[in-house]
Amino acid sequence: MTIMTEPPKEAFRLSMLINDTRYRSLTFQAIAAIALALIIFYLANNVATNLAKLGLNIDFSFLGAQAGYDINQTLIPYSSQSTNLSAAFVGILNTLLVAFLACITATIFGVLAGVLRLSNNWLVRKLMSFYVEIFRNIPVLIWILMIYGVMTISLSGPKAYLGAEPSKELFLGLFAFTNRGIYVPAPIWGPGSMVVVVTFILSVIAVIAYRRYATNLLYRTGKLLPTGLPTIAILLIPTIFMFFVMGQPIGLDLPDPLANRFNLRGGLQIGAPLIAIWFALSIYTGAFIAENVRAGIQAVSKGQTEAAAALGLRSARIMSLVVLPQALRVIIPPLISQYLNITKNSSLAILVGYADVTATLGGITLNQTGRAIECILLLMLFYLIISLTISSVINVYNNSIKLKER
Amino acid sequence: MKKSVIFSALTIAGLSASAAAAGTLDDVKARGKLNCGVTTGLVGFAAPNADGRWEGFDVAVCRAVAVATLGDENAVEFVPTTGKTRFTALASGEIDMLARNTTWTLSRDADLKFTFVGVNYYDGQGFMAPKDLGVASAKDLDGATVCIQTGTTTELNLADFFRSNNISYEPVPIETNAEAQQQYLAGACDVFTTDASGLAATRATFENPADHVLLPEIVSKEPLGPLVRHGDSEWGDIVRWSLNAMITAEELGITSANAAEMSAGTNNPEINRLLGSEGTLGEMLGLSADWAKNIIMTQGNYGEVFENNIGENTAIGLSRGLNSQWTDGGLIYSPPFR
Amino acid sequence: MVDSTKSVAFVRTEDAPSLPPPSSAAGPVKWLRENLFATPANAILTVLSLIAIYLLLRDFLPWLLNGVWNSDSLAGCREVLQGATGGCFAVLTERWNQLLFGFTYPTDLYWRPTVAFALFFLAAAPVLFFDLPRKLLIFTALFPFIAYYLIWGGSIWTPILSLVGIIVGYIVYSRLVVSSFAAGFFGAILAAVIVWIVGGSFVPDGFAVEGSMRSVPSRDLGGFMLNMMLGVTCVSLSVPIGIALALGRQSSMPLIKFVCVIFIEFIRGVPLITLLFVASVMLAYFFPPEATVDLFLRVVIMITLFSAAYIAEVVRGGLAALPKGQYEAGDSLGLDYPQAMRLIILPQALKISIPGIVNIAVGLFKDTVLVSVISMFDLIGMIRGPIPASPDWNGVYWELFGFASVLFFICCYGISQYSQWLERRLATDHR
The missing domain is CATH 1.10.3720.10 (MetI-like)
Known part of the structure; x- marks a missing residue:
């Protein structure tokens, strides 16, 4: 509701707080602010009175x-x-x-x-x-x-x-599926295992580079390079090679049925x-x-x-x-x-x-501890932080994929 | 617009329960009902029966207090509470007393500001294991998986026990007894631990109770008793002496059957004082003279309550053990009525 | 060799009857080929699906078909079954009333919630189906009072007084709204509150006893009835609050907008279960020291706030989807903000949002089972608490959960089918 002509200078009257759209929103907000403050004060006061009456306090110690x-x-x-x-x-x-x-x-x-x-x-x-x-x-x-x-x-x-x-053998000698969890072999990192790991990471990078190169080549020249076999080759051969060169440094920790009378020991338990x-x-x-x-x-x-x-x-x-x-x-x-x-x-x-x-x-x-208020406040704070983080991701994404209208 | 009326009507309904008065006793009398916190269901201690009527060992304490204050054992509103909600419910005044197998500890007394008025059951945390596991003692449980029913001091006792014996275990916290039982029976845990009384009650309902054993170790002291808020000692006195009246009645041989007869007067001055035919004990508490007599006539004495709800002739089948009268070598002991 | 005597060549005078298509291109075979075995990959999928169905049914069917429906305890079931697989559905036939109404609702009063439930459909019908005569909405407006009276009982004057307050408020509103919406709105609230306060002191205690039904405290409500009540009450309460929040979030007033955004994001950021913990362990401290508000009301407050925040987001989506021209049209007609909202914007925005609101309602209805975690005996509360705690039925598990699943599935599937029907009905785009 813009006013096209130059508005005449009016003296401020009290009724303008309600009737004039320029001031009305200020009035409403002031009323809302007061109401909000009163409600918060009322609730806080109740909490304080209640806790004081019971001799309790808010304490995070x-x-x-x-x-x-x-x-x-x-x-x-x-x-x-x-x-x-x-x-x-x-x-x-x-x-x-x-x-x-x-x-x-x-x-x-x-x-x-x-x-x-x-x-x-x-x-x-x-x-x-x-x-x-x-x-x-x-x-x-x-x-x-x-x-x-x-x-x-x-x-x-x-x-x-x-x-x-045992009445049941480990699946492939490696895995056990029980109602207390799934037992899988865990790797044991021996000396020199770092080299193998680094080789593997480098192979992954090499695969990505190769695929990118193949795509570029396809777009530029129309020449189609094979991707399936070379990928597997690049990924596995150097790693396997290094694994044996370094003297098989990575071993497997298998679930052991004999170590304990109640549970399988060893391996990784999920x-x-x-x-x-x-x-x-x-x-x-x-x-x-x-x-x-x-x-x-x-x-x-x-x-x-x-x-x-x-x-x-x-x-x-x-x-x-x-x-x-x-x-x-x-x-x-x-x-x-x-x-x-x-x-x-x-x-x-x-x-x-x-x-x-x-x-x-x-x-x-x-x-x-019986510290209900403190625990629940902290709990809500944690979930709030997580949610707000995820929501801000949504917002960033939404903005980035917005249809660019020209 | 129409929606807001539900709200207002509910507000009326909700707030009408409130009453502002100085003491809890006056509140209870004004309300005509005692609000008593109990568990959400533990066979023998507090559970609704098929008709929805609450029954059990803890329930009897609630009913005793209702009889003493209001003269009617049904003037009780049972408020089911969980391990989480029980203390807030009591602190905020939603309930007047809590009779929910709650362990008396220093921190609950001093930090949470509650008064434990006595002990109605001496319990301790135990273990149950399948017989074919071949475990004779809880100290053999190194590496075992333990199902714990959460919500009491169980987790802490368990951690202390295993740490002091220097053995390891795998805890599986479970919220309800029904689910813990299912996990245990399916072998997802080797042993199930909670208060020994609860274990006995649970085992009694198994398809083959004989296949399971309770291990001899009792790893904690769990004196369970009713409690009230700090700050209203008069009310605390009423709950305390309602419990003591039942205990003393058993000691003096007063039962629900002979209470009426005995109240006519006996040679034993303590019986006379308890049943109100002599002295002014009821008046001192702000109750009627025959308050204790009414408790005993409706609920029975401590021994009767025990036998009817959790005793050896019930499905739960607990023996008196520590909960015998002091005269029989137990710990149940009431201060004198004089 | 052509026989010359029969010089006339064979001429067909009518069409040969068309042959049936080869069996591979018609009937069930064709259907099977097209729908199940179109390609090798498809065939593999079909086989996998059949295996999955077999595995699902292999254990489930005997359990269902072998079930025992008549017994008075689990031990009895086990005796009948003699070790065979089979459900112990006797727990349902014996405890159905507790599952539906909770264990403390007086048995002789079951007709009251049942009648309220039946009337609920009558009241909901005109809201759900626009073709019904609008006059039925009067009954919808009366329903909350009737339902309140039926379920809780007590003095009839409570619902009547609330109703009178609302009617007076409405009359004041329709008088004053001509001059200004704000005057009408606040005037109505004021009038209603005055009626309640004045009326409350006028209705003598003697009247309260007369014409009253046995009152049932809200603590005695339970079972599936509690889920239904929480769902219906909270959704209907949260729609107006949600709309207000959505408008507040779009408002040009920074303070209002700020408060609404904070509120909505806060509520949407925490799980409902923490809000229920707040209701059960914290909210009591926020009320005046002398008042105790019962748990049902506290839970209603928290769930309502929760769903209001979600509904606000749905409505905001509806508001945002309206073309700007609609707002400008309102301005150009000289309507002020409340008028433009009531007459132009909200009717269209709400129409867009209805399917979203229904989805929220279904989600909320399902979430009402979380109250079992804070010791309320709703359907799941009964299943996890008192029923297995009774010596007779200790150990019954699947039958009860199966029953709960079926109940919830029927309700939620029904609502979501309605929502899809509505979406088709309201679709105004032409694709």
Whole structure:
């Protein structure tokens, strides 16, 4: 509501605070500010009165006190004598770990299911619709509990693998699948192993360089270089060569059925709680991602596919060069918000006994110290930081892919 | 617009429960109901039966206090609480007392500002293991996977026990008893640990209880008892002496069956004082003279409550053990009524 | 050799009947070829799918078909099954009422929530289906009061008084809104509050007893009923709040915008479960010391705030999708902000947002099971708490979760089918 002519200079009257649009918004904001301040004061006052009445106080010193409990999966050194703060950090790392892993696998499940839902195959299409619908329409809490339950009863205990004459052999002599977790061989890094690792990294870089060169050559001259075999060759031969030259420095630490009467020892154990929550979150969120992927692919106008076909592209090329790049613009923002959901849903990890931050800081620490307000404030702060970080990624991405209108 | 009315109506409903008064006793009397915090369900201690009526050992304490203050054992609102919510519920006044197998510790007393009024069950943390595991002692559990029911002091005791014996273990914290049981039975953990009373109750419901043994070690002291907020000692006294009345009744041989008869007067002055036919003990607490008699007549004495809910003739089948009267070599001991 | 006597060549006078297509190009075979075995890759997928289906059904079907429906305890089931695979569905036939209504809701009063549930469909119908006569909306407006009275019982004067307050507020609003929206809005609130306060003191206690149904404290609500109530209440409360937040976020007033952004981002940034922890362990400290607000109300407050933030984002999307011309058209007609919003912008923006709001509603309804974590006995709370804690049914697990899954699937699938129908119905683009 701009005023085109030069406004006459008016004396300020009190009624202009309400009637004049120039001042009205100031009035409203002032009222809102006062109301907000009053509400905050009221709530803060209530908290202060309540706590004073009970002789309690807000005090974060419990974070420095000894936690006193053990955690089954610790990515940083931790024992029961560590502080509550380090227990919280163990929890935070566990949350981040499971969220990260679940994001990757959920994307794989989701893209597979989303593409297969558009398949020509009737059975596959129906099966994928069934998957998507059944997971989208039942609460994640039920899924987590059921998946954990299924894992527990369908896999055997480690007992089957234990002892001198086990009833089950290790799979390929390397792996054990039990309802306490999956045991895989762990690498032992001997002296000289660094050289092998560095060789491998260099090979990877070389492969990338070679492929880039091949693409450039194709675009410039139209000459097609083979990529499949050379890639494998570059990737493996130098590494294998170095491995034997250095005298086989990397060994394998196999799960040992004899070391302990209760559990397999040695190797790398991926605990059942981690697998359960990881799988449950992945397959649940995968169903949502599948819908996003399908919507994204369908959002690409049919004319695009037809135009590409008219140019003589094969259907795989149409998908990878024409449809997917455009579909991604639609798919990625909801995809990232699904990642956010995974992070938030990982707070249910305690249901399967996985020690995420809600289970340590917001669970056992809260129970033991009784410091409910402090623990929950810290918990919310952590999730808030994670979410805001992810949201800012979304915003940056959204800005970068915005259709450049000319 | 129409939506906001639900809110206002709910506000009316929600706030109507509030009453501003000086003491908890006056609040309870004004409300006509005792708000008592219990567990969300532990067989024998506090669990709703098929008809939705709360029953159990801890529930009896709540009902006893309701009888003493309001004269009606059904004037109790049972508020289920979890390990997380129980202390806030009590501190914020949502419940008047907490009778939820809560261990009496110094920090809960001094730091969280609660008053434990006594002990109604002496428990300790134990282990249950399948018989075919061949474990005779908890000290043999080096490297074992342990299912822990979270929400009590269990995690801390377990860590202390394994550390002091210098053996390692793998903890699996589980939230509910039902899930812990499922994990344990499927072999996802070697042993299950929680309070010994809880273990016995759980084992009693197994398909083959005889296939499981309770290990001899009791790794902690768990004196469980009702508690109230700091700052209202009168109310604390009422809860304390309601519990003591049941204990003393057993010691003096007063049962729900003979309480009415005995209240007519006996040669034993302590019985007379307890049942209100002599002295003014009830008045001192701000209760009626026959408060203790009513408790005993409705709930029974301590021994009866024990036998009816968790005793050897129930599915849970706990023996009295430490929870015998001091006269029988146990720890249950009430200060005198005089 | 041509027989000359029959000089006339054979001439067909009618078309030969067309042969059926070869069996490989018609009927089930064709369908199979086209839909299941079109290419080798496709055939492999089909075989894999069949294997997957077999694996799923191999253990599931015997469990389902062998199930025991009549028994009074798990031990009884085990006796009947004699070690064979089979579910113990007897727990459902015996405890269905606890699963649906919670274990403390008085058994003889089950008809009340049931009636409220049936009426809910009647009330929701005109909101969901635009073709129904608009007059039915009057019943929708009355429904919350009826449902409140049915479920909680107590004095009939509570809902009547609230209703009168709202009606008076509405009358004041429609009188004052002609001059200014703000006057109408605040006048209505003021009038309603005055009616409640004055009315509250006028209704004598004696009346409260008369015409009252047995009152049920909200702590006694439970089971699937609790999930339904939380879902319905919180979604309907959060829609207006969400719209207000969305408008606030678009506002040109920096302070309002700032507050709304902070609020929305905060709520969307934390998991619902932490908000429920706030409801169960922290919120009590925020109320005046002498008041205790019951857990149900605290949970309703937190879930409502939670879904309001999500709905606000959906509505914001709807607002942003409107062409700028619509806003300018409103300005050029000389409408002020509330008028332009009410008459031009929101009707269109909300239409775009409805499918999104329905999705949020489904998600929220599913999330109501999280209240079981804070010791409320909703459907999942019953399944994880009292039912397995009873000696008879200790150890029953899959049957109960299966039951819960079926209930939730029916509800959520129904709503999402509705949402898809609505989306097709509202689609105005021509593709």
